[in-house]
Amino acid sequence: xxxxxKDKQILNHLNQNSRLSMRELGRLVGMSSPAVSERIKQMExxxxxKGYHLQIDYEKAGYPVSCIIEATVKNGQxxxxxxxxEKLNNVEFCHRIAxxxxxxxKLHFKGLSEIEGFINNFSDLSQTVTHVIxxxxxxNQKV
Numbered sequence: 001x002x003x004x005x006k007d008k009q010i011l012n013h014l015n016q017n018s019r020l021s022m023r024e025l026g027r028l029v030g031m032s033s034p035a036v037s038e039r040i041k042q043m044e045x046x047x048x049x050k051g052y053h054l055q056i057d058y059e060k061a062g063y064p065v066s067c068i069i070e071a072t073v074k075n076g077q078x079x080x081x082x083x084x085x086e087k088l089n090n091v092e093f094c095h096r097i098a099x100x101x102x103x104x105x106k107l108h109f110k111g112l113s114e115i116e117g118f119i120n121n122f123s124d125l126s127q128t129v130t131h132v133i134x135x136x137x138x139x140n141q142k143v
Contacts, residue, residue, distance in 0.1 A: 001046040008143040010039055015141055018052040063108035066133040070101035071126040081125045
């Protein structure tokens with residue numbers, strides 16, 4: 001599927017607020033709500049729109065410490081590493097990457113002792129480098 005300018009506008013508005021009504025979205029992009037709805041259905045069917053996600057304020061949810069953790073898996077234990085990560089409930093993302101590390105993860109913790117526990121729990125499978133996040137820059141992601 002080729003995305004035209006209207007499709008990109010729809011994606012950008014949905015990226016900012018995925019709860020917009022079809023009527024409001026149509027008004028923003030200059031189309032009827034049925035036309036917008038049809039384009040969204042088409043983008044969903046092609047897998048361009050993969051889902052609609054909740055954005056969580058982890059600090060307000062009781063997890064005030066966030067980290068980016070680089071993990072270099074030892075002895076080719078990738079499957080075991082992935083299975084252990086999948087069991088965690090405080091992982092925002094975990095990506096396999098190229099470079100010195102094998103994985104880049106973002107995790108949220110209640111405190112520093114939990115970070116230490118995470119590192120200890122994974123020390124048999126990986127070597128980690130932990131970056132504590134102080135603040136974030138708001139970005140304007142567009143297609």
